[in-house]
């Protein structure tokens with residue numbers, strides 16, 4: 001099991017290679033001794049294959065997300081479980097585009113990713129997953145995740161700290177004897193807050209004392225928007241990149257999180 | 264962590280070819296069973312079967328006179344909430360009857376929102392401004408979400424009131440307006456009483472009706488009919504072939520079903536789910552602790568609706584993922 005003192009954790013990349021590249025640069029300037037990505041490499045953005053070289057070049061370990069699993073295995077959809085017809089419409093466009101533009105080599109590479117990675121941070125046992133330790137596509141939102149439920153997960157999966165991304169909105173909570181859950185946010189799209197910046201997390205621990213820091217990354221989102229338009233991706237997706245507000249995949253948001261956004 | 268589930272989703276079985284109905288159980292009385300995977304959802308029959316309305320489609324035939332199940336007190340609910348912490352419950356749901364007929368309802372929500380997210384299934388005819396204001400206060404005071412799920416069964420008073428009773432449309436829509444103004448995004452549920460091809464225009468009309476009272480980004484959920492209780496006579500009961508058999512469960516990811524992750528606490532015992540309230544097969548045990556160890560029995564034809572559509576009762580459908 002690898003051991004770290006200070007690690008950068010990246011959430012869903014959603015093909016946003018420009019944000020990933022900016023986040024890597026940013027993290028390297030912040031004295032981290034490791035970088036990890038919690039999955040969902042493709043979706044939403046342009047040119048999915050541009051993400052993989054960045055991950056390999058910087059030796060970034062990657063957890064398999066539900067999107068990666070779907071693309072790798074050629075499933076019919078992304079396994080996000082939308083029932084809303086509008087959400088489904090956009091999810092299908094995004095999935096089809098990503099599937100068609102991901103090379104067979106990268107699909108094989110994704111198929112070999114693990115569903116969880118365990119590591120040590122200081123004296124803490126950390127479990128990195130995509131959604132939850134028990135199910136890759138489980139949504140853990142801040143407003144629908146009771147602390148006693150997190151405690152059960154931590155106990156069932158023998159971890160002091162659980163980190164995930166799936167929802168794409170950052171939050172963290174600590175309880176009891178230094179147990180912590182962190183949703184590291186996402187690099188792929190902004191945090192539904194009216195700002196185009198994206199977020200990742202840095203975790204640092206000494207012995208069993210841990211700090212969680214969320215870092216906002218401003219990147220060339222205008223260039224990304226241009227690439228998306230050149231690829232004829234839906235204008236609704238471009239709008240999110242430009243404005244910071246989520247315009248699609250809204251069904252899955254709980255009332256509290258949805259009310260904080262515009263749509 | 265090994266879980267081999269076919270990725271079947273609600274809707275995949277929309278037009279299922281049925282091998283056979285209950286008759287295919289060969290008279291041996293073999294009923295498919297579903298084990299509880301984890302107690303993610305704890306439901307409360309918080310107003311029993313007592314309701315101020317008497318809807319034509321109510322699958323448990325609630326009405327002002329139906330006292331088969333009685334109100335739960337704040338203390339009764341609090342005892343289950345305490346137990347739920349140990350069991351690691353994820354979400355709390357409150358149903359009836361009409362939950363806001365329970366005088367303890369606001370107190371119950373106050374207790375619940377201290378430990379987790381709460382969803383109330385309501386007909387929204389008993390939500391005056393005073394109650395809406397209090398709900399908004401409770402919501403603001405909690406880190407957890409408070410969801411109001413409002414049943415409206417038509418886009419006009421005529422259409423809705425034919426099912427839900429005179430005046431219910433106007434009162435519910437007005438309450439939705441108050442909830443929206445107070446910062447809520449109520450989930451509007453509606454039972455599909457129209458043919459599939461009318462769904463899109465119907466949803467557009469819903470958007471318009473709700474926008475007219477100031478709710479301009481509605482969350483809409485169309486539910487299939489449960490052909491039991493009053494609905495069996497309003498439209499039609501289940502066909503003989505509409506039932507879940509052991510064979511039908513062989514390749515089916517039972518994670519999709521509510522009973523794989525939920526239990527319903529009532530004033531008189533614990534049930535597998537809110538749908539089978541009127542059936543003795545749905546009653547699992549006296550206490551929650553016992554009921555988590557007893558599998559649900561898919562003995563009733565209503566189970567067929569779940570089999571086709573997934574966890575229709577949850578805010579989000581149940582969904583499985585193959586993971587190796």
Ligand code: SF4
Pocket residue numbers: 314315316317318320321322324325326359360361385386414427
């Ligand atoms: S459907 Fe709901 S509102 Fe109507 S009678 Fe039944 S419980 Fe009451």
Ligand code: SF4
Pocket residue numbers: 520521522523535536537538539559560561562563565566567569570
């Ligand atoms: S009605 Fe649905 S949730 Fe209830 S026991 Fe049957 S299948 Fe399970």
